[in-house]
Amino acid sequence: MIRFSGLCAILSLTLAVCSSYTHAGAPPATVQAKAAASARKATPSSRGKNGERAESRQQKYKAGELLVRFKQGVPSEKKSKLHKKHGAEKLKEFGPLGIQHLKLKKGMSVEDAVQLYKADPDVRYAEPNFAYEIQAQPNDPGFAELWALQNTGLNGAAAGADIKAPAAWDITTGTGDVVVAVIDTGIDYTHPDLQANLWVNQRRRDPR
DSSP states (O other): OEEOSOHHHHHHHHHHHHHIIIIIOOOHHHHHHHHHHHHHTEEEEEEOOSOSEEOTTOOEEEEEEEEEEEOTTOOHHHHHHHHHHHTOEEEEEETTTTEEEEEOOTTOOHHHHHHHHHTSTTEEEEEEEEOOEEEEEEOOTTGGGOTTTSOOOGGGOOTTOSOOHHHHHHHOOOOTTOEEOOOSSOOOTTOTTTGGGBOOOHHHHSOO
16 A cells, blocks of 8 residues: 555556556556656646746746835835836835835836846846746656656657646645555565555554
C-alpha cells in the first residue's frame, strides 16, 4: 500500500501501470516508482497570461498599469507629486510592502513609464504589472518517459494520447493523507521514491 499525493496521482499510476504491460514494456514496479516520483515531485512554477504585451522572458503584463515601490522615508506628498508629473493615478497601495499600483495616462507605454520612474532618485524600483498563474510540473528527470501521463510523441507514439496529468496538477497535487492500495505484482519498497511514501499497517505490526 502506498501513500500518494492525491486523485490525479491515483489515476496516473493506475493507467501507467496498466499500460506498461501492453505498450511500454517496462516492469510494473519501475513504472509505479516513476509515477510516484512524478506526482510527489510536482512543484509550482509560474507562467504569464491575460497580458497584452510580452518581454523576452515571455512574461506577460497588463497594459496601462505599473507597480512602483518608493524608497523608505519618502513622504506621501512627493509620491503624489511624481504621479501627477507623469499623469499616473494610484489605484491601490499594498501597505505592508509599500508598493503602489498605478494606472498610466492614455498613450504612455509601460516601457516608457518604467524608465521614467526608475530615473527618479526616490523610487526603489518600478516594473510592469505581471500576471502569473500557478502551474505544477514535475521535476522528475524521468517524467518524459511516462507517456501515459503526458504523451509528447516519444519514440513514435501518438502525441496527446494520455490522461493530461499536468493539467490535473495545475488544479491540485492532492494530499499525503490519501492511502492507495495497488493490486499488482508488487513494488520495489526500497526505491528512494517510494520509501518515504509507504503506508504501514501498525495494527498488523503490533496486534495489541
